[in-house]
Amino acid sequence: MDIKKAIWDRRSIRKFKKEKIPTSVLYNILDAGVQAPSSCNQQLFYFVLVDDPALKQKLEKEAGFKWIDRIPHPVFVVTDKRFGNEKFSNIQGASAAIENMLLYAYSLGIGSCWIAGYGDKAIVKRLLHIPSYFHILGCVGLGYPDERPIPPIKRSAREITFVNHIPFPEEATNNPEDWTYKDIQSLAARTIFAKSPDIGYYHLFPLELEQQLHFISSKLGKEVLYLEDISGIYLFKLAQMHQRISFTMVSSSKKVVAWMEEKAQHHKIKNISFVYSPDLTLPKKQFDTVLCLDQVNRLPSRQREQIIALAHRSLKKDSTLLLSFLNKRSLYGALFRKGVGRRYGPEISLTYGSLATLLNKQFTITERVGFNLLPSPKLFFKMGVPGRYTVFNPFMRYLARFNLLEGSTNSGFLARFSTTNILVAKK
Numbered sequence: 001m002d003i004k005k006a007i008w009d010r011r012s013i014r015k016f017k018k019e020k021i022p023t024s025v026l027y028n029i030l031d032a033g034v035q036a037p038s039s040c041n042q043q044l045f046y047f048v049l050v051d052d053p054a055l056k057q058k059l060e061k062e063a064g065f066k067w068i069d070r071i072p073h074p075v076f077v078v079t080d081k082r083f084g085n086e087k088f089s090n091i092q093g094a095s096a097a098i099e100n101m102l103l104y105a106y107s108l109g110i111g112s113c114w115i116a117g118y119g120d121k122a123i124v125k126r127l128l129h130i131p132s133y134f135h136i137l138g139c140v141g142l143g144y145p146d147e148r149p150i151p152p153i154k155r156s157a158r159e160i161t162f163v164n165h166i167p168f169p170e171e172a173t174n175n176p177e178d179w180t181y182k183d184i185q186s187l188a189a190r191t192i193f194a195k196s197p198d199i200g201y202y203h204l205f206p207l208e209l210e211q212q213l214h215f216i217s218s219k220l221g222k223e224v225l226y227l228e229d230i231s232g233i234y235l236f237k238l239a240q241m242h243q244r245i246s247f248t249m250v251s252s253s254k255k256v257v258a259w260m261e262e263k264a265q266h267h268k269i270k271n272i273s274f275v276y277s278p279d280l281t282l283p284k285k286q287f288d289t290v291l292c293l294d295q296v297n298r299l300p301s302r303q304r305e306q307i308i309a310l311a312h313r314s315l316k317k318d319s320t321l322l323l324s325f326l327n328k329r330s331l332y333g334a335l336f337r338k339g340v341g342r343r344y345g346p347e348i349s350l351t352y353g354s355l356a357t358l359l360n361k362q363f364t365i366t367e368r369v370g371f372n373l374l375p376s377p378k379l380f381f382k383m384g385v386p387g388r389y390t391v392f393n394p395f396m397r398y399l400a401r402f403n404l405l406e407g408s409t410n411s412g413f414l415a416r417f418s419t420t421n422i423l424v425a426k427k
C-alpha cells in the first residue's frame with residue numbers, strides 16, 4: 001500500500017469482527033513496531049499479548065478496561081522506566097513503534113486502536129505481572145475491522161506550525177477566560193470524534209449520572225431544547241428514556257452536529273433533531289424546557305452570558321431552564337482547580353453566587369440540587385491528588401475501594417458542597 005494512503009486513511013477501529021488474526025501475521029505487525037527508530041537503538045519496549053479470556057475478563061471487571069471483550073487481540077506496550085527518562089526517550093521510541101504497528105496493520109486490512117483508557121494502571125500491572133520499573137504506555141487493540149468510522153477533524157499543518165518562535169503566552173491556564181471561544185469550540189469538535197458513535201463517552205461518576213437523569217426527567221416538558229452538547233452523554237440517554245418527548249439539540253459546530261446525527265442513527269433514536277446554528281441564533285420556535293448541562297464551566301464569561309440569554313429567548317413563559325455546573329465549593333471542584341480529574345479542554349469550577357447573579361437578571365431560581373457530596377470514582381482518587389494534598393491519598397484510595405462516598409443527592413445545605421449542582425430556573 002502507498003505510504004501516503006496508509007497515513008491519511010488509517011482510522012482508529014473500535015468495532016472488530018470476532019475472527020482472530022493468524023499468529024504469523026500478528027507477529028509481523030509487532031515486528032513492524034520493532035523497526036521503528038528508538039533512542040540509541042535500545043528498543044526498550046516490550047509487548048504483552050493478552051489471549052486468555054479469563055484474564056480479559058479480569059482486566060474488564062477489576063481494572064475497568066471497559067471494552068476489552070470487543071478486542072480480539074489486545075497488546076499492551078510497556079517501556080523500561082529505568083533509562084532515558086529525562087527526555088522521555090523510551091516513551092518516544094515505544095510511541096514510534098506503536099504508530100508503525102497501526103500503519104502496517106492498516107496496510108494488511110487489519111484494524112487497530114491505540115488505547116490509553118485501559119483502566120487502572122496499578123491493577124493492570126498486577127494482573128499482567130508487569131514489574132514496577134516498567135511503564136505501561138498503552139494498549140493496542142488489533143483485529144479485523146467491523147466499522148468504517150467517519151474521518152475525524154485533523155488540523156492543517158499551517159494552523160499549528162510557527163517559524164522560529166511560538167507566539168503563546170508564557171503563563172498558560174485551564175481557565176476558559178484565557179482561551180478564545182473559537183479555540184474552545186474547535187477543541188470540543190475535534191475531541192468528539194475521538195469515540196466511534198457506538199461507543200461514545202461515559203460519565204466520570206456513573207451513579208451521579210443516573211441520579212441526575214432521574215432528577216432531570218421529573219422536570220421535562222414536551223418540547224426540550226438542549227444547548228450545545230459536546231458529548232451526547234445526557235442527550236442520548238434522555239431521548240431513549242423519553243421517547244414521546246421531542247428534543248432539539250443546537251450546536252455552533254457543524255462537525256458536532258454531523259457526529260451526533262450519525263450517533264442518533266446508529267442507535268435508532270428518532271426523537272432528537274439537530275440544528276446547526278453558527279452564531280446560536282435559533283429557529284423561532286419556543287420550548288417548554290431548556291437544558292444546559294455540563295456547559296457553563298467550559299465557557300468564557302461572555303459566552304456564559306450569551307448562552308443564558310439564549311435559553312431565555314428560547315423558552316415559553318413560565319417554563320424551565322435546567323442548568324448544571326461543577327461547584328467550586330465542593331471537594332472535587334476545589335481539586336479540579338488544582339488540575340485533578342481534568343477532562344477535555346479548559347474548564348473551571350464555579351460558585352453558585354456567580355451563576356445566581358447571572359441567572360437572576362432574567363430568571364427566578366426555584367431549586368438547587370446537589371449531586372455527589374464526595375465523589376469516590378476509582379479514576380479520580382486512584383490517580384492521586386497532586387502537591388501538598390498528596391497526604392490524603394492513602395485515605396482517599398482506601399475509601400474509594402468501598403464506593404462509600406459517591407452517589408448522594410442533596411438539597412438544602414449539603415447541596416452547597418456537592419460536586420455537581422443543578423439549578424432549576426423559571427422564566
Ligand SMILES: Cc1cc2nc3c(=O)[nH]c(=O)nc-3n(C[C@H](O)[C@H](O)[C@H](O)COP(=O)(O)O)c2cc1C
Nearest residue numbers: 010011012014113114115116117118152193194195
Ligand atoms: C495516546 C493515545 C491514546 C488513545 N486512547 C484512546 C482510548 O483510550 N480509547 C479510544 O477509544 N481511543 C483512543 N485513542 C485513539 C484516538 O481517539 C484517535 O486516534 C483519535 O480520535 C483520532 O482518530 P484516528 O485515529 O482515526 O485518526 C488514543 C490515541 C492515542 C494516540
